[in-house]
Amino acid sequence: MKRRLDFWSVVKFACFALMLVFLVYPFFSMFAKSIISPEGGVTFDNFAQFFKLKYYYSTLKNSLSICITVTLTCLALGIPMAYCATRYNLIGKSVMNVMIIMSLMSPPFIGAYSWIVLLGRNGALTKFLTNLGINMPSIYGWGGIVLVFTIKLFPYVYLYVSGALGSIDSSLEEASESLGSGKFRRIMTVTLPVVMPTILSSGLMVFMTSLADFGTPMLIGEGYKVLPVLIYEEYISEVGTNAGMASTLSVIIVLCSTFVLLLQNAVVMKKNYNMSALRPPAVIKLRPIPRVLISFACILVAFLGFLPQIVVVVSSFRKTSGPIFTSGFSLNSYRDIAYKLSQNIKNTFTFSITAIILIVIFGMLVAYLSVKRRSKTSTLLDTMVMFPYVIPGAVLGIAFLSAFNKPPIVLAGTPIIMIVAYVVRKLPYTVRSTSGILYQIDSSIEEASISLGRSPMKTFFTVTARLMAPGVISGAILSWISTINELSSSIMLYSGRTGTISVAIYNEVARGGFGTAAALASILTLVTLLSLLLFQIISKGKVSIV
Amino acid sequence: MSVNVRINRAVKTYGNFRAVDEVSVDIAQGEFFTLLGPSGCGKTTLLRMIAGFNSVDGGEIYFGDRLINNVPAHTRDIGMVFQNYAIFPHMTIFDNVAYGLRNRKIPKDEIRERVEKTLDIVQISHLKDRMPAAMSGGQQQRVALARAIVIKPQILLMDEPLSNLDAKLRVQMRTMIKKLQKELGITTIYVTHDQEEALAVSDRIAIMKDGKIIQLGTPEEIYNRPVHQFVANFIGTSVFLPAEVVSQDENGEASIQVSGYTFRVKLGRKAPKKLKLSVRPKQFLFNDATDEGIKGVIRVATFLGDYWYYEVELTSGETVEVHEYTKEHEGARPVGTAVKLLLDLNRITIFNEDGTEAIR
C-alpha cells in the first residue's frame, strides 16, 4: 500500500516532466542567449544596455503604464457588468454573453484594422462624430491602446467573475443584508471580497494579456512603443535580428509578469476561503425601467466590443479592386478563398479540438494542485504554466522551432508541434479561471467523497471537477476561441500541410488582400459563433457559459 | 425600538408545494416567540419570509403598521442568525461581529467596545483575530450569534442558533439571549428543534407541521394542554393508548378502561365512547404496592443520568417508554421484570379517538 504513490504526487510529477520538456527546455535555451556573449562567455551586457538606453527601457515604462491602466479599466468595466448579468434578469442576456465572448476574439490582425476603419483619422465613426461637431482624439497612441485593450480584454473579467458570482453562497449576502447593509455596501464588503481570488485571477489575465499583446500596440501605437513590440522586432525583422537582446527583453518581460503573478498568488493565499455553496444566489427581477436601462448599458458595451467583427463581416462583402475596397457589395472575396479553405478548416479543427482536450485536462489538474495542494512545488508549477502567456506567440514559435527541430525531439513541421504550442500557450486561461473557482469550493465536500471510499483521483473527477465546471468552462471557452484564432505561433510553426484558417488570413492581410482576409475572418467568426451556440445547446440547462 | 409583527395568511410555494401554508400570527412587541416543529415543516422558510429573503407568495407581513412584503431586507432592521451560520469567510471574527455596527455610523471606540463585550458574552473573545476557517463548528455558531445581537435590532430572528453547542453553553447562551431580549425589549422570533429550549425561553410557542401552525400558546399550554395528538407527541415523547369510556355521570366523572386497567377521572364534557390517552414516559408510575395497573414486562433499561429509561412491553403488545427518576427508586429495574403501571391522572391528556381534539 505504502509504496503506491498517491494520485496527486503522480500528477504533479507528470506535470513537471511535461513542463520540463515543453517549457523549460525550449525557453531555457532561448533565455540562455540573453547572458551568453557571441564569444560564448557569460555576460550581462544586454541587461546593462537595456537599462542604459532609453530606446529600450522606455518601452518597459510604456508597457507598465498601459498594463496597469488597462487592468484597472477592465476591472471597472467587467465587474459591474458581471454583477448585473448574474444577478438581474437583463434583457438579451445570452446575446450579450455571446457578443462579449466574441469580442475577445478579434480575428488576427484584421480585427485590429477595424478599429482604424472605425476610429482612425479617416475612420467612419470619427467622420460621423466630426460631422456632429464632436472632435475625437485620435485612436493612435496611449489613449487608443488603452481603449482598444479595455474593450477587448474586459471580457476576461466579465467571464471569470460571472462564474464566481454565480457560485457564491447566497446566505452570506443575506447575512450582510440582515445586518443592514444596502446593496452597494453589501457588494463592496461581502460579495466582492469573497470572490476576490477570481477577481485577482481575471485581473492577472488582463495584465498579462496586455503586457504580452503586441498586435494592437503595433497597429495603433504609432510612436508609442511597448516592450512586446520591441521583442518582436528584435526577434523577427527583415533587417537583421539581435537574438541576445531579444532574449534579454523576453527575460525582462517574464520577470515582470512573474513578479505580478507571485504578488497575486501571495495575496490570494491570504484570501483563501472555502464555502459550501448550497444555495446559489437567485436572479433578481428588476422593475421595467431600471431593467431596460441596465440592459441597454450592458448591451452597448458588449456591442462595442463586437463592433470590429461587424466591420470585418461587412468588409468581407464589399466589392474589391485589387487591395482596395470600392463601393458596392459582392461575394467575390468568398469566391476567392473558397478553394483553399477545406484543408485549413480541417486543420484548425483537428488541432484545436486536440489541444482543447489536453488544455482542459491539464488545466484542471494544475489548478487543483496549485490551489488545493498548495506547496512550493505546486506554486512553481503554477508560475511556470503562466509564463508562456507573456511571451509573444511568434517568439514561442521560434523557441519551439529551434528546440524541436533537432534530436532528441524532432517535431518541427508536424501537427504535433502546433498542438503542443497551442496547449502551452492557451493553458493559462483555463488554469486561471479554474483556480479562481477552486478557492470557493469547500474541501469537506471532497473529504466526504474520500470518506466514502473514492480515491482522490476518482473524487476529483466525480465531485471536484464537476463543481469546478463553471470555472473550467469559462476558461475552456476562452482557450478554445483563442486557439482557433491563434496566429502568431502558428505562423512560425506551420508547414505546407498544417496551415490553419488564421494563417491564411494573415497571408492575405500581409499581402494586401483585405477583402479575402475579411472573408476568411468572417468565416472564423462564424465558426466561433457556431461553436458557442453548439456548446450552449449541448450543455443545455446543465451549465451556462457565464 | 422594538415593534410587533403581524403575519396574515402568509404563503410560500415552491412549485406546487406549499412550504408555508396560510400562516397567521400576531407577535407582540418585545415578545419572545418560538417556532417549533419537525424537520422540514417550514420554520426556516417562514423566518426567511419575515427577514425578507423569501418572497411572500400570498398574504401579508406587517412590522407595526408597515406592510413589509416588498421592503428590502436591509432596511428592515433585523438581526438574523442563520442555520448554516453564514459567517463572512474573508473577515476576522472581530470584523464579522463589527460588520453590522460599521453600517450604523457608530464611533470606532464604541464599536470596539460593543464587539468585545458581545464576544465576551459568547465566550470567544480570545479568538477575535482568527479567521472563521480556523474555528470549530460551535465557535462559528457563536460568531453568528454575536453578529446578530450586537446590533440590537428591532427584531431578532434566530434559526437554530445553538444547535452546535454543548448543553452547558446552550443553557448559558439561551439565558443570555433571553436576558438581552428582555432588557432591550427586542421582538424575537426563534426557531429551535429543542423543546426544552423552546419551553425555557419562549413567551409563546407556535407548533408547526407541514407549513401550518397547529397550536399557538404559552409553554405551559403547549405542554399541558396539547390540542392535537401531534403536539402531544411532538412535545416530549408520548405514547397513545386506546381507551374506552365505561360510564360517565352527569358531573362529567367518567370511568375509563385501558388495557384492563380502569380508572376514574373527571372530564369537562360528554366524552365519546372511544378515546385515546396520551401518556408521557414520566406520567407512568410503577406500582410496586398493589396489583392494579397496566401490566407489562421491562424490555430495555438505560441509565440517562437523572432517570432510568425503560421500554415496557404491555400485555396488549404495545411498547411504551417509561422514565423513573433515579431518586424515586434506587438502581435499575432489571430487564424481564413484570411490572404494573399506573397513570399520573392529573397530567395525562385525553383525546378523541383520532387524536384531533383534546377532551381533557
Add this chain to the structure above:
Amino acid sequence: MSVNVRINRAVKTYGNFRAVDEVSVDIAQGEFFTLLGPSGCGKTTLLRMIAGFNSVDGGEIYFGDRLINNVPAHTRDIGMVFQNYAIFPHMTIFDNVAYGLRNRKIPKDEIRERVEKTLDIVQISHLKDRMPAAMSGGQQQRVALARAIVIKPQILLMDEPLSNLDAKLRVQMRTMIKKLQKELGITTIYVTHDQEEALAVSDRIAIMKDGKIIQLGTPEEIYNRPVHQFVANFIGTSVFLPAEVVSQDENGEASIQVSGYTFRVKLGRKAPKKLKLSVRPKQFLFNDATDEGIKGVIRVATFLGDYWYYEVELTSGETVEVHEYTKEHEGARPVGTAVKLLLDLNRITIFNEDGTEAIR
C-alpha cells in the same frame, strides 16, 4: 468487518496551539464510543485525524494492527458524517446516498434497494429526487447521515450528526444508529454536544477539554463518579459549594458543614479539611417540613415541562439552580419565597478544595 481503533498519544497542532494534545484511547471492536466536550475542545479535530483528513502531528493511530497515520483516507473504509453536512451540491439526494455504493461494484438493483431503504430509515425517501439546495437544514443533515451509513463501513465517524433535528427525530435517529451499529457491529466514534444523547447511545464516553481526555468511562461512571470538577459541571449542571469537614471518625463518617447546614456522610478515606461539594439541580431538595437546610430565596421560576426550574439565591450570595419535578410539588413556588434546601446525600459528589480530585 469491524475493527478496533487504538490511539496512542495523538497530537495535532495548529501553529503553537495544540488542538489535540496527546490523546490515548483504545476503542474496542464494535464499540459505540462518544467524544463529548465543550465547543472548541478538539472533538472534530480528533475525528478528522482518525478519518485521515488531518495530519497526525505526533503519536500513532492504529486500525487493528495497522498503523494508519499515513494511510490515504479513501482506503480506510470509514463512513463519516460531517459537522457541516458536506453534501454534494450537484447531485440529487438519491445520488448523494448512492455515491459510496457506486464505488463498490455493487449491482445497480442492490444499490437502488439499499439507498431507498436507508432513505426510508432517515425518513426522506419522498425527497430522493430533490437537489440539496431545495432541502431544509435537518433534511440535509439526514442525507449526510444516510450517505455514511448506507455503505456499512468498518468504522463510522459521526460529527454531531443530529444537531439540527427535533427531539423526536433525534431520538428515533439515535435509536436507529445504535441498532444498526449493534447489528452490524460497526465500531462507531460519535461526537455530540448533547449529553443525554451521549449517555443514551454510548458504550463509553470520553470527556475532552482543551485537547485532552479528562475522563473515560461508561455513561454511569461519567455521570455518577466524575473524577474532576470539570466533568461534574459539564455533564449536567452542577453547582459547587465550598464546605468544611467539622469532624471525621475512624470509619470515615464525617460531619460536613456547608452554608450553615451540617450533615453527616461516610467518606471512603481521610478527607482534607476543605472540600467542594458538587450538587446538581436535581440533587437539591426543598425542605418544606423542618427548618434545616441551606437557606435561600427563589429568584427565578421557569416551567420546563417535566419540572420547574428555580434559581435560588443563597444567603451566602451564591445563586444555585434547583429543579423540582412537577409531580413532586403541584404548581410553581413563587419568586421571592424563602426556602430551605437539603442535599440528596447519596448522589452529590465531594471533591477536594480545587475540584481536581473526587473524594466521594
Add this chain to the structure above:
Amino acid sequence: KKTDETSDTSGNNNSGKGKVVVYTPHPSEAINVGVQEFQDKYGIQVEVVAAGTGELLARIENESSNPLGDVLWGGGAESLATYKKYFAQYKPSTLPDINPAYVDPENYWVGESPLPMVIMYNTNLVPADQAPKGWKDMLNPAFKGKIAMADPSRSGSAYTILATMLQAFGKDDGKGWQFIKDFYANLDGKVLDSSSKVYKGVNDGEYAVGLTIEKEAIKYVEAGGPVKIVYPEEGTSAVPDGVALIKGCKNEANAKLFIDFVTGKECQTIMAQQIKRRPVRTDTEPPTGLPPMEEIKLIDYDFDWAANEKDSILAQWKKIVIGG
C-alpha cells in the same frame, strides 16, 4: 484546381519527381501563378509556406540545424544579404540574361524583380499643386505628422528608403543625416511598424503621403484608389527582391530548378504581364503602365555600404528617434 489535393498526395507517392518547399512572402496571385506553372512544367510538388519576410527569415535562422525549407523566394535583397550565412551559393543557369545590377556578386542570392522606392500621396488630402516631387518635400510643414513611414529597423523596404535618402543627400558629409533628422521631426513621432501600413494608410486617408515600394503602391493606383505615385526627383534606388537557396536544404536539385524557373524568361514574362512585376532579365518586356526603368532617376545606390553599415546606420536612426 485545389492546392490541398495536390499537397495531400504528397511527395511520398510521387517520389520520382519529389517536392520542393518554398518560403515566400509573395502575395497569393504571384504564388499561384508561379507555383502552378512550375508544377505543370516539371511535375514537382511545391509546398508553399507563406509568411512575412521577417518571419520567414526567423524560421530559416532557427531551422538552420535541420532546414525545413528549400528556397526563399522574394524578400528584399538587403534582407537576404543580412541572412546570407543561412543560404547556399548558387549560380542559376539564367544568370547571363540577368541585369548584373540585380545579382549578388557572391551568388548567395539572385534578384528576381527590381523595386524602385517611391513617394505615394492621397489625392483627397493633397491638392495637385502641393503634390510632393522629391524627398525634400518630406520636410514640408504641411505634411507634419501626416507622413507614413515604416520603421527602418523593422522593415527592409523602409531601411532601403532610409539608405536611399541618406545617399541622395550625402552619406559621408553629414548632410544626409541632417536631412534625416529634419525628416524625423516632420514625422512627428509617427513611425509605423510595417510597410503594409504605409500604402494602406495613405490609401485609406490615415496619412497624406507615404514612402514605400513601387510594387505595392502601384496596386492601389491600378485598383483606382485615391493615390498617386511620385518618383523622387533627387533620385531613388531599385534594390531587387531576391531568391535564394537555403543552406543544407533537403531538396536541393528541385530547389535549384525552381530558382532557374523563377528567373527564367517564361516566368518573368508572366509575372510582368499578369501581376505587373518588373523583370530582372534584360530580355523581357517591362509591365505595361509602369514607366520603364530608364525613365526613373536612380541614384548610384551603394548596396555594399547599405548592407555593411546597417548596424551603425540603424543605431544612428534609433538615436534620432529617442532624441538622445
